[in-house]
Amino acid sequence: MLRKTQILTAIFSAIVAMGAAQAQIVDTPASHAVIMDHETGTILFSKDGQEPMIPASMTKMMTAFLVFELIERGEISLTDKFTVSEDAWRRGGFPSGTSTMGLAPGDTPTVEELLHGVIIMSGNDACIVLAQGISGSEEAFARRMTSLAHELGMSSANFKNTTGLEAVGHVISAEDLAKMAKLTIDKYPQYYDWYDMPSYTWREYTQANRNPLLSIEGTDGLKTGHLEVSGYGLTASAVRDGVRRTIVINGLESMAARAQEGERMMRMAFQSYDLKVITPESVELPEVKVWLGQQQTVPVSLASKVTIAGHKAALEKAKSEIVLDQALQAPIKAGDTVGKLVVTVEGQAPTEAPIVAEATVKKLGFFGRAVEGLSQMIGGNNG
Template identity: 75%
Template sequence: MQRRNLILAALTCLFSLVATPATAQIIDTPASHAVIMDYTTGEILFSKNGDEPMIPASMTKMMTAYLVFDMINRGEISLTDRLTVSEDAWRRGGFPSGTSTMGLVPKDTPTVEELLHGVIIMSGNDACIVLGEGLAGSEEAFAKRMTDLAHEKGLKSVNFLNATGLEAVGHVISAADLARLAKMTIEDYPQYYEWYDDPSYSWREYTQPNRNPLLEVAGADGLKTGHLEAAGYGLTASAVRDGVRRIIVINGLPTKAARASEGERMMRLAFQSYELKTIAPESVALPEQKVWLGQQGLVPVSLAEPMLIAGHKAAFEKAKTEIVLEKPLEAPIKKGDRVGKLVVTLEGRPPVEAPVIAEADVKKLGFFGRAVEGLSAMISGNDG
C-alpha cells in the first residue's frame, strides 16, 4: 500500500500533527483492569486490560438484575410476584454465609421488586439465589440464561456460573463488557436504573447502605461494587456532568479505600482529561492524489463520512495522520469511488479510520498519451 504523511490545515484547530507513533497510555491506574467509556457513543476512551476476561465478583449482579428486568419486560414475571426463600439460599447467601446478604430467612416470601432492591442496593447473595431458584428452577439455570442474554446483547467475554458473583472457576467478564452492561442498563431500563442511586434499603429490621463509594461524587448515580479475595476490589460507576455521561470500571485494587479513591480519580479524569472530537468531511481539505494514465494527473479526494476520534486531550497534540491508498491510483476513476482511507492515530488509542473517496471523474489517456507517460516514467527511472 502507498502511504503519504500529510499536514491537514483544516485540522490544526483541533490538534497539532506530528509524525511520532503512538507508544503508551497518557494515564495509568493501579487497577489491574480499567476502562473509561463515553456513554452516548459507547466509545472506550481509556482501557487497561479492558478486553481481558476477569473475575467480576458482585459486579456480576448487574447482569442478574438486567435479566430480571428483561423477564419483566417480556411479561414472564411481574414486580409483585412472590418467591419463597429456600434453606439453600439462606445458608449460601444469608447470615450463615458470612457474605453480603439481604437478611432473608427460610420461608420468607419477598416480592421480585424487594429482591431486586436486595440485589442492587444491599448486594444480597441470598436475594440472587432466590431469584435464580424461583425464576429458572436453579441458580445454575438462571446463570446460563444470564450468559445467553449477555451473548445475545454482544457481551462476548461473559461466562457466568452463578447469579451472585461468588468465586467459581471460569466465572468471568471483561471490564469493557461491564461498561457496556452498565450502558445497556441505563438505556434499556431507566425506570429501574434509578434504584442504583438509592442510599440504603431495609428488609424488616435489617438496613444496609449502598456500597457504591462514588454516590456522593458530583453527578454519580450508579452502579455496583465487587470484592473477592481472588479479584480484589472493583467498581462499575456512572456519572453525568453538564449533560455528558461517562462510565468507569476498575478492578483488582487492594483495599476498599483504594477502590474509593481510585474510583473518584478515574471519574474525574473521565470528564476532565478525555474527549470526543468529530471531523466532518466538509471541514477537512485533503491533498489531491496522483493518478496514473489519466487525462488529469491529480484527483481531488475527501472523507466519505465523519470521523469520531476519542482520546486524552494531551494525545491530540501528538497525533499521527496519513492517507493510505488501497493501491496506486490508475484511470479511469469515477467520482465517489473509494480510493483509500484516512488514518488518525492518537497515543494510547487504536487507529481510527474513515474511507476517502474521489471527488471527480478522471478519464483514461488515449494510446498516444499512455505511450508518452510510459516513456516519461522510463526516463525518470533512469535518472541518477
C-alpha cells in the same frame, strides 16, 4: 508489496481507544480500567479493558438486567413472589458469611423487593432466589445471562452464577461491564434509579449502598465488587453539565484504594478526556496522485463522520496520514473508496476511516498511456 502514499495533514484528530497494550499518558493502579463516554459508547481510556476478568459482585448488574428484560417481555412481574429455599439461604444468606439481603427460608419476597436486595444490598441470597424462581436453578439462569450478554454484543461474558462468587471461568471484560451499564441506563431508566438509593431495609435488616462515589457530584450508580482473587472493583456512572461518563476499575487492594481511585478516574473522565466528531465537511484532505488518468490527481474526502476521543494532551499532538492500499489507477468513479485515513494519538491504537474520491477520473487513451509510460521510463533512468 502494496504501495502506500503517506501525507501528513494538519487535521485536529484523535482515535477511539481500542484496548490495545500501548503506553498511556496516564496510568492507574487498577489491574483493569475503562473510561467510556456514555452517549456514543466510545472508550476514552482502557487498561486491559478487553481482557476477561473476574467481576465479583459487578456480575449482579447482569443478573438485574436479565430480570428487567423478563419483566419487559411479560414473563414475570414486579409483584410476583418467590419462596426462599434453604439452599439460597445457606449459600447467600447469613450462614454464608457473604453479602446478603437477610432472607430466611420460607420468606416470600416480591421480585421488586429482591431486585432492591440485589442492586442496593448486593444480596447473594436475593440473586439465587430470583434465579431459582425464574429458571429453576442458578446454573440455568446464569446460562441465560451469558446468552443474553452475547446477544447484546458483550462477547467476553461467561457467567457461571448470578452472584459473582468465585467460580472457574466466570469472567467478563471491563469494556463489556461499561456496555452493560450503558444498556441499563438507556433501556431501563425507571429501574436504574434504584442504583442511586443510599440504603435498603428488608424487615429489620438494613444495608447501605456500597458505591463510594454516590456522594461525588453527579454519580448515580452502579455496582461494587470484591473477592480475594480479584481485588476491589467498581462500575460507576455520573452526569456533569449534561455529559455522562462511566468508569470501570478492578483489582484494587482495599476499599479505601477503590474509593480513592474511583474518584480520581471519574474526575479524569470529565476533566482530562475529550470527545469530538469530525465530519466530511469539516476537514479538507490533500488530493491523491492518480496513474494513467486524464487528471493527475483526484480530490478525496472522508466517507462518513469520525468519532474523535482521547486525552486532551494527546489530542494536541495527534497526527494523521492518508494510506492507499495500492497505487491509484484510472478509471476512478466519484464515491469509490480509494484508501483510508489513519489517525494516531499517543497511548492509543491507530484508527482507520475510509476515504472516497470526490470526482470521476477517466482513463487515458492509448496515446496518452504510451506517453505516460515513456515519461516513467525517462524518469526511472534519471534516477
